[in-house]
Amino acid sequence: MSRTRTGIHAPRARWRLGLTATALLVASAVVPGPAHAEDVTDYAITVDPTAKGTKIDDTMYGVFFEDINRAADGGLYAELVQNRSFEYSTADNRSYTPLTSWAVTGTGKTVDDDGRLNARNRTYLDLGADSSVTNSGYNTGITVESGKTYDFSVWARVDQRAHLTVSLADTDGSLAEARRITVRGGWAKYTARFTASRSSSTGRLTVATDGAAALDMVSLFPRDTFKGRKNGLRKDLAEKIAALDPGFVRFPGGCLVNTGSMQDYSEASNWERKRSYQWKDTIGPVEQRATNANFWGYNQSYGLGYYEYFQFSEDVGAMPLPVVPALVTGCGQNRATDDDALLKRHIQDTLDLIEFANGPVTSEWGGKRARMGHPKPFHLTHIGVGNEENLPNEFFARFKQFRAAIEAEYPDITVVSNSGPDDAGSTFDTAWKLNRENNVDMVDEHYYNTPSWFLQNNDRYDSYDRNGPKVFLGEYASWGNAFKNALSEAAFMTGLERNADIVKLASYAPLLANEDYVQWSPDMIWFNNHASWGSANYEMQKLFMNNVGDRVVPSQATGTPSVTAPITGAVGLSTWATAAAYDDVLVTSADGQTLLSDDFSGDASKWTHTGKGSWSIQDGQYVQTDVAAENTMVSAGDPAWHDYDLKVKATKKSGKEGFLVAFGVKDTGNYYWWNLGGWNNTTSAVEQAVDGGKSSLISKPGTIETGRTYDIEVKVRGRQVTLYLDGQEWGSFKDDKPAEPFRQVVTRDARTGDLIVKVVNAQSADARTAVDLGGAKVRSKAGVTTLKAAPDAVNTETQTPVAPVTSTFTGVADRFTYTFPANSVTFLRIRKG
Template sequence: MHGIFFEEISHGGEGGLYGELIQNRGFEESKIPEGCTLDSGFLVPPRTPHYSAGRVVDWKMPFEAKNDYPAWSLATTGGAVARLALDLSQPLYPETPRSLRIDIASMPRTANVAVINEGFWGISVQQGAAYTLTFHSRTEKYNGVMTARLVSADGKTLAEHVFERVQGSGWKKYTATLRAHASDAQATFQLVLSRPGTVWLDFVSLFPVQTFRNRPNGLRPDLAQYLADLKPAFVRWPGGCFVEGISPQSAPNWKKSLGPVERRPGTYSPWGYWSSDGLGYHEFLQFCEDIGADALYVFNCGVSCEMRSGVYLEDAHVDTLVASVLEAIEYAIGPQESRWGKVRAKQGHPEPFPLRYVEVGNEQVGERYAKRFNIFYKAIKEKYPQLEILAAMGIAHLSQPTIRAVGKMDIADEHAYKAAGWAMTYADWYDKYPRKDWRLYVGEYACNAGVGAGNIAAALNDATFILGMERNSDLVTMSSYAPLLENIHDTDWPVNLIRFDAGRSFARISYYAIKMLNEHKASVNLATQVSAPIDTVTPAFAGKIGLSTWDTQTEYKDVEVIQDGKVVYHSGLIRKEDWRLTGGQWEVRDSVLAQTKAGAWPLALLNTKSFDTYTLKLKARKTGGYNAFMIPFAFRDDQQYMRVHLGAWLNKVAAFETVTTGADAIVSQPVRLEQPVELNRWYAIELRVNTTTVDCYLDGKRLMTYHTPADLFAIAGRDDKTGEVVIKVVNAVGRARPVSIVVNDLALEPAGTAVVLAADSPDDENSFESPQRFVPQTEPVHGIAKRFEYVVKPWSVTVLRARIKRP
């Protein structure tokens, strides 16, 4: 059920999981990705038709490299005169032709010339730690030494090695071990030159001696250990959008990520930076083996990112792509006597790697993709029938046109990024899915909007979503959170599982929720019923009321609020001072409040009063535009309210929508309108706002009813390995909940355990300063019986375990 998904996004690998400390070590990062051009600072892909749209799109992206040698700089003192330049003559290797040229015109005896690398927003140097330095150099008319240093942010030397003889017209490799005698989290690496002349540098690499499992060219230990501690069943790699590239030519090529790291040309990530491919195909497979996970290899199917350029290779090239994929599989699991098995063996791994899954593309959808998928499926299954083949079915939910065109697939990959509250509103989402002859992989999921940068509210949403997947484990057999890793200096996605900088790291609360739910999986599900009464004392919809539109011109009048049979507000002649008018273009015309400009969410908020249980009546008339009417209510602030949307989705649907901080609206109870809202006709709208429900009427006819979502969720199962019952509970409110647990058909021992992940506020988060403030705690539970009481903590995920009595 629980795996991990790694993608090169937010420098999650380059400058993160991959242990290299030097940024732009091969001086290749100012090159333009293959197949693209540079125009006024923007990368422009081939202007050929989009794979799905069928027309050329004008997408382009900023190119982050601002000079010829990103992350490198020159410092001179004492009157030295020198300059840096990128050089393509006499390359170290043809695959990586760029090198850095340093021309030193004059060097007084007390002067210095230093070539400096900033690392990835600093280099974290630890006292007593050893670092392996490797670089290649050639010279002309240079007769001096070269001093390698790690230098703190305040200019102190932390480690140093002097290379006495650095000269010669041919490329030479130099190595040394730098051992730090002090620490600094923002150090730089410097190569200091001592004489006039010309020096070329290439492939300047600095690695900590201690990597994960002490592998050369290895991984950063703390980040790799986070992943290993999740005990993932599989690792999905390398993407995500990364696998698609921004042009077919720039997409990842597994062959180019093999062999000596000096000869790997790198891959440009659609997230705006170069990956050195030091963490390549072999390293991915090795990491899977190291942590006991199966490998899930995603390959490009000849289509670049459809959310971006969408350019593609014609069908005539598919045979070449098929051949490449079969060779990649042979490298991973073929016998060592095979062509690519021999290559693997030469890399030090004669035995097969644990490759179990391959996925055809990423987030592709439609009949055209399905036909291409069928070609790959047939070719792979014929040669490797044991492998399971995944279809990239697109974002949010399964694509029926794609399914109809797919001949056969083993697993469908669905992605689910949702705002706060969605998992509670749609806790039964997968209960309703049809069962077919394939299984479901939720390859990317996260509660990533309305939850800060990843607070306990996100963890509760994620945990509720996981409970829904586990309850439907006959269908949903695999899942992985995304994105996995985020360097805080390059945030591409609002919420990520593990945050880090050059020297520190911490895991979000959702990490610990996933970890504890994975560690406490049951062997089988047990039928579970949950009865959690909704709070009928505290009104759920207290707040102000308003009027709004979406791409529509609308008039409103006769706004009336009734409480306990009394009219407590009536607009009569509209008084402008009673309303806060923002966005769009509002006009007050005696008894009418009119929105006369198309746009998203212009708001007229009744500022003078708030209400809890009441009836709201008004009249509305559409005068132009695409949709119809929006009625905000339960308005606490601009980022926390509900609304009725009549004539949504191009005037076809009515729905309740919940808006939370930084999130897209969550749609609830949508119903199709019998007829679109007509132009220039007055409609009578009525909302009956009760304690836990809201009824919406249009012209006296009830359209729909909103019910307050549940806030307590639970599933149960039996762990056959330990002989225990496992009960998982999510409490998504800020009060302790006494619950009665009744276990039918099984007798339990009286003592058990509870593993609890809880916080004091929905906004609570882990941080660099308190990285493990909110982690699971284990405590004993007594008095377990056929029926027993237990109090779940506020804002909590709880796992109860109780041993089954033997007959």
């Protein structure tokens, strides 16, 4: 498996005399926590201030926003009413109706007919006389704060005059003085203002009428939004994002962008609810914007649309980086449009988007931007085409058409391609080959991996081709929000900065998570109705993003030897949303001794079932029959086994995927498995699980046939693993790359002249370290910012164990010794002398 390309290595500092580091005895992929071997405390860091290192762009670190985990409606978008336009549908979620989050007292029904508000806002509420409707908001209810102002609005229509009474209350009573509105005639917008008399997070908004009335777009908005913007953003969330000082904002997704229907429509009656994300649906007056089924299982209102994304980017001083669909799906879907007219329309839409962002007010789309309140351009310089496509050849054929059209009209725009959903494998390799051959400017890489993977891959970009495409690391995170996850990401980020000539942009993902609506975890910022808090990962990202520097100062640190201890563990069988039968399991040692033999002619007493699913002996086979269960692991053998051969016969009965044959099984969260026919039966891979999080070590396209019996063999020798399918070698790998718990990078701040020494110590012992500044003239006192916590520490709404601590250090010299605390990240700002 190739993860790197031929090229020049990043600049390396010359070694200088310093403390001799004690030999590191890290025996396996180490994550912060109890050491697997003897703790190591002595290191050396050498810096070469005379060498000209890599320039770091101001846009190096940014944020990626996707409407996942209810990040938009009920989150960053400040609207307090859920389903304000009665557009919820079973197309969004099987449990939805147009009255989801609403309760009618008296008579009322939702209607979709010619009396609607407009072509895109189709469904409205027909409320009978002396009736009312109450909205329950998001999460626990509508949140208001004592003394704060809230703006109510509704579009209403009556045949005869009617009066609306609008009230805010919770179970303890009124939250504000009720308002009375007189409605006359056809559709019109009516407004009122509330001042909360007390605080509550369980409020309800009620609209009552004394006469029959049609209602739509029922809204309650806090006056106090971020920067005071109308139709704006929830202040505390936007402020936390702004505090990161992001260099760019990537939006609106993610899987959100390139999934859903790719069908076109020519008139309102052909409206397609599950369309891919299309920017033109999201601009203009909010009552005229579409709603759409969200890929993550709910409805998206598009109240937070492209205009608001551009405005927010400008408000936080970040470069906007929109992503448009390339008409090839990803995220587990594998389809590509063959509708040439539709493709051309999307390409034109992309050109129109650039005009909307940058065009003069005299242009069609620049004029639309101006009429929305922003006559000046938004200064768009980068645009992404596509996201995580699993069909690289089909994607690239379409990408080239987008790029050609954009370059012909807007040659200064950087068009960003991508490399699929993983850090390696056949899709990744094919995509990168196409990107290199076609001289793509920038490639968007995505990966989510274990903490140990991030500790092992600090050097990932060291050997990328310096003359090839640049990298936009648009999505990355380790599996978890504990401090040990943030530490591993920090160690990896030192490698990103060292390779800032290759990695031009990087963003942790996802950005936001509503604690009551979680589709994906981990996430950077968590929130509920009334509070928000930064994860340990947020605090780490903030520390790096606020102390980037302008140029790398080459440096080196003591490294870790290769791992030599053999892979050890028992064996296992599993399935994922699939029914399968296993037979004739045989495990033999390297010298031919039988360690385990089971033909399932008796019982299954040799096997321990610790996962989900339903296992039983059927016709001399061990069968798992639950096609809905994920990870149904059963295991057998001794966790101390090493250097063995595992053979098994497997037959898929039904379901979405294939087989999971495990080896090196230590416990339910730590093992390797060969995933045959994974990812909806499109790919086979070997994955390593560490503390429950998985990363791929080798992968290839592949499917498993239903009803066919496969002979599977896994040969483990030391840390070398070879895999055979039906007697043919399928692949092999050697898992001997060490985790690097001690990593560093040094940068210089051009404005102040400061050297910023950034050191990660992701192990359970202090690291007493010799620092050699290579003759640099510096002041003796340095500012210190330290993030230090227990490895499993997690920030919550009420507890913040992971928070930066500032101090000073007065022992700085050309050569000095500093002790970096266990499980910590330290930033030393050293002033020039």
